[in-house]
Amino acid sequence: MNFKVESFLSLLQKLKNIIFAVDKDLKIQFANENLCKELGIDNCFLVGEDIRNLLPPQIIQNYDIVPAINSVFESENGHEIYGATYSNSLSNKVIFLDIEMKRMGKERPLVLLIINDVTRRAKKEREFLLLFELVYLMLETKQLDKLSYLILTAVTAGHAFGFNRAFLLLVDQEKKFLKGSMGLGPTSNEEAREIWTQVSQKSLHDLLLMFNKLSSKEELPLFPLVEKLVYRMSSLPNFIKESIKKKKVIKATRWNEMIKKKKIFDILGVDEFIIIPLVSGDRTFGVIFADNIFTRAPITAENFEELNIFADYSSLAINRVLEYRRLENRKRELEEYQKLVNRLKDTLSFSEKLSTIGETVAYIAHEIRIPLSNIGGFASGILRKPDDLERVRKNAGIIADETKRLERLLDRSITFVKGPEINLNLENINDVMTDTLESMSNDFHEKDLTITKSLDANLPLIPIDRDRVKQAVLNILRNAVHATEKDGEISIKTTEEKDSIKIKIKDSGKGIAKEILPNIFNPFFSTRKRGLGLGLTITQKIVNAHGGYIKVESDVLKGTTFSIFLNKKKESKQVE
Structure with missing residues (x-):
């Protein structure tokens, strides 16, 4: 010029x-x-x-x-x-x-x-506009380093507060030290002219984008100087204490007799600078040092009012970012905890499977022992007196019955362990129910039970595995017969629901206690002395494999109602 x-x-x-x-x-x-x-x-x-x-x-x-x-x-x-x-x-x-x-x-x-x-008037207007822009950008910023850069940019930009340099010092997590965190500004007169020419026409938003090009704050030229700015919170210099206590911007000068230790002026290389306190309520986040090392322009109180407002907004923004960081850390901790819980669940599930297998083997071994013992005993009887044809026929019949018993036991065990294999065909559920009731006729007759049927004749054909559904219903009917006293009643009803066919089996038996009801589908749970406890477990697996579900209602001394819901559309799945 x-x-x-x-x-x-x-x-x-x-x-x-x-x-x-x-x-x-x-x-x-x-x-x-x-x-x-x-x-x-x-x-x-x-x-x-x-x-x-x-x-x-x-x-x-x-x-x-x-x-x-x-x-x-x-x-x-x-x-x-x-x-x-x-x-x-x-x-x-x-x-x-x-x-x-x-x-x-x-x-x-x-x-x-x-x-x-009109600089003074325009600067006032721009400073207030700057505060609004800052608030907006601060609300968008969730990273502490990015927010720090934004705050220091506002302090040093020529169209903002226009100081040559600014240094941010933050209180550490333990609240023991006030440490330099970031510095912004040139390191020489030549660099100052170059930087100020570049940034003079840029908005705060544009300047903030420049930070995105940095890999870390350590790349900023003033970082070596920033690392020297460390104070113990228990022995802060008086000028910092005063600024924090009053929550006001103050100016520190080398010639102030109240400032005994002058080392900070030597570190910064200036005779005066300002302290901007970052305080919200009773919580101190840090301070900002700002100076005019290159222009040597005197620092006046002209903009202190706006700087105090700026400090309030900056403190709130830092508090918000720290809270966001705390919540993010908490979220990560919860995610890690959830991963641990899931691993423990997987471990527990595996342990439960091993336990279930162990229980299955123990039950099967126990149940097999009696029929095997019977088979062995009656077979020995045949060997001892092979000429006694009557005895041979009787023993052979008992052996055949015990063999069938073993087959049923193994079939149930395999179904429980592997899950039922489902082969779907369109069937009339009423035919399945009639066939099942006929196979149970002797059981009904022995207890003189009254069987009431109400089968809807207009039901559509549905995709089911006939044998598996029959097995599921048989398990429920056998439990109903066992729970119902002599001369009791069992009713079977089929109806069409919105998307499913409902099979309702109701008995007048002794009912199931409320505390027991949640356990009836658990494997090996049985109220009978010789019960294997797999019947209802298998029933549920079969119904689930058809894409259906079971509901149970029971009143002690009044009876129990099982409702099986089977989909009208093809929706089967293999159950593990």
Whole structure:
């Protein structure tokens, strides 16, 4: 920047307004008296100077100053430019201008340029807009490092608070130390000019995207300096204590006699800096140090009010991110716990399977022992007296019965262990029920039981395995016969439900106690002395394999009702 432009900007910031009158050749023909007086001359040397040599090229190009002046000359209409922005990469400062143009005179027309420095007003407006933008971005940010970068960017960006550097110090988890976490800013004057030129036109959102390109905060140039900023919480310097206690931004200077230890000024390489406290309620999250090491611009209390508001929002955002991190850690712990629970369940399930297999083997061994003993005994009897044909026939009959008993036992055991194999065919469930009841007729007759049938004649054919369904119903009927006293009653009813066929088997027996009812389908659970406890387990497996389900209702001394629901559509599955 040339000397004339520097002088113009310096005077504008001091006078707050400057007035020029230029001719069609853009030569200055008049300047306000304050300007000349400030320069200390009677005849202002600016007269005859080209306006383009005074206004910053950035303003002339970005806001089309020359075409605007020419337009005012030609049309006689005025022209206004509000909030023209000039960024000085050397000072990391942004200047805001309002420029008003008016034509004056007819024979020798001139254009009057009224240039007002509105930086203070515009900065206030932008700072409040910045706070709104910050709040929005903070709400979106869930990573502590990303939030830290955003906070420090707001402190150092020229169109924000505009400090040269900023350092974030956070309280550790144990609340024993205040440690440097992140630093943002250049490390030299050359780097400062380069960075400030790059970021001057970027929004906070754009600047935040730059952080995404970093693999870690350690890549930031100031990180080696950040690592030196460590304090014990029990012995914080007075200036940090004061800022945290008052929850206010304060300025620390090397010349302040209250600050006994000056080491921090040597570490930062400055004579003054500010402390921004990050406190919410009674909880202290940390502090921010900010300085102007390169521009050496004096730190004033001009923006402290906005910085205090900014600190409040930043504290709330840090608290939110830390809570989010805590919940994420808790979530991960719960997920790990759930994985452990699932592993334990798998282990328990495997142990239960081993236990079930062991119980199955024990029961089968117990149940096989009696018929095998009988078979062995009666076979020996045949061998001893092979000529006694009557005895041989009697013993052979007993052996045949015991063999069938063994076959039934093995069939049940295999069905329980492997699960029933289902072969579906379209069948009339009423035929299956009639066939099943006929096979139980002797059992009914022995107890003089009354059998009531109510079979819906309009039922559709359904896909079932006839033999398996018969086996399932037989198991329920055998239990019903066992539970029902002599001269009792058993009723069988079939009906069509919405998507299924319902088989209802009701007895007038002694019923099942409430505390026992949840266990009746468990393997090896039986209330009979010689019961294997697999009948209802197998029944449930068969019904489930058909895609159906069973409901049980029971009242002690009144009886029990089993309701089997079988799908009308093909929906079978192999049960393990």
